[in-house]
Amino acid sequence: MTGDGNPPGLILAGGLSRRMGRDKASALLAGRPMIDRIAERLRPQVSSLALNACEGFAGVRDLPLVPDLHMDRPGPLAGVLAGLRHAAALPDAPGHLLTVPADTPFLPTDLVLRLVGQADDRTRIVLASSAGQIHPVIALWPLSLADDLEGWMASSDNRRLQSYIARHPAIAIDFALVDTPAGTLDPFFNVNTPEDLATAERFIEVLSR
Numbered sequence: 668m669t670g671d672g673n674p675p676g677l678i679l680a681g682g683l684s685r686r687m688g689r690d691k692a693s694a695l696l697a698g699r700p701m702i703d704r705i706a707e708r709l710r711p712q713v714s715s716l717a718l719n720a721c722e723g724f725a726g727v728r729d730l731p732l733v734p735d736l737h738m739d740r741p742g743p744l745a746g747v748l749a750g751l752r753h754a755a756a757l758p759d760a761p762g763h764l765l766t767v768p769a770d771t772p773f774l775p776t777d778l779v780l781r782l783v784g785q786a787d788d789r790t791r792i793v794l795a796s797s798a799g800q801i802h803p804v805i806a807l808w809p810l811s812l813a814d815d816l817e818g819w820m821a822s823s824d825n826r827r828l829q830s831y832i833a834r835h836p837a838i839a840i841d842f843a844l845v846d847t848p849a850g851t852l853d854p855f856f857n858v859n860t861p862e863d864l865a866t867a868e869r870f871i872e873v874l875s876r
């Protein structure tokens with residue numbers, strides 16, 4: 668990787684949180700906003716951390732806001748594009764950007780280490796996977812993709828991350844499930860609903876014992 672250091676990180680929080688019924692990034696999880704837990708997990712793994720959300724997002728005060736560039740084109744790809752442009756302007760000239768969603772509070776502490784280990788060129792997208800499932804929002808993106816992604820978004824109505832990724836070299840790195848007294852925890856467990864929030868609280872409780 669350029670700079671041979673950790674990549675900058677971007678938390679994607681530009682979604683509508685319809686299933687949660689309120690902004691999920693700032694939803695309290697065991698007494699703390701979920702996004703604080705995610706930021707805490709990521710900070711030691713990245714060179715800098717920013718938040719992608721809509722202009723005016725009030726959920727987090729201590730992260731720089733990177734707004735979507737294509738407000739008429741919703742979807743996480745718009746956040747990735749905004750993040751790639753943001754990262755390209757950073758002083759240490761990173762080669763890649765790490766993205767994670769705002770709803771995965773159990774991110775592995777070796778997430779970046781393992782993804783970066785496979786980022787051996789400037790073109791390959793390195794994705795996280797678990798239990799045989801790829802998580803396309805949890806990925807290392809080469810900064811060199813920015814113009815290509817912008818062109819794709821301008822010329823196609825397809826907003827699926829998987830469709831864009833399928834056009835590029837990509838590799839998925841599998842992360843193990845974790846056995847806990849509350850059951851098996853997927854490190855990329857997604858908190859989308861109030862019920863998921865309750866499940867996540869149970870895991871936090873047993874993991875903190």
Ligand SMILES: Nc1nc2c(ncn2[C@@H]2O[C@H](COP(=O)(O)OP(=O)(O)OP(=O)(O)O)[C@@H](O)[C@H]2O)c(=O)[nH]1
Pocket residue numbers: 679680681682683684685686687719720735740741742743744745746747767768769770804859
């Ligand atoms: N920048 C950006 N990110 C988005 C957008 N839509 C979804 N995301 C992000 O993509 C990730 C996955 O989103 P989902 O959980 O599928 O959707 P959501 O809108 O957050 O939640 P639901 O409305 O319940 O589907 C999350 O990190 C979202 O914040 C968008 O329009 N712009």
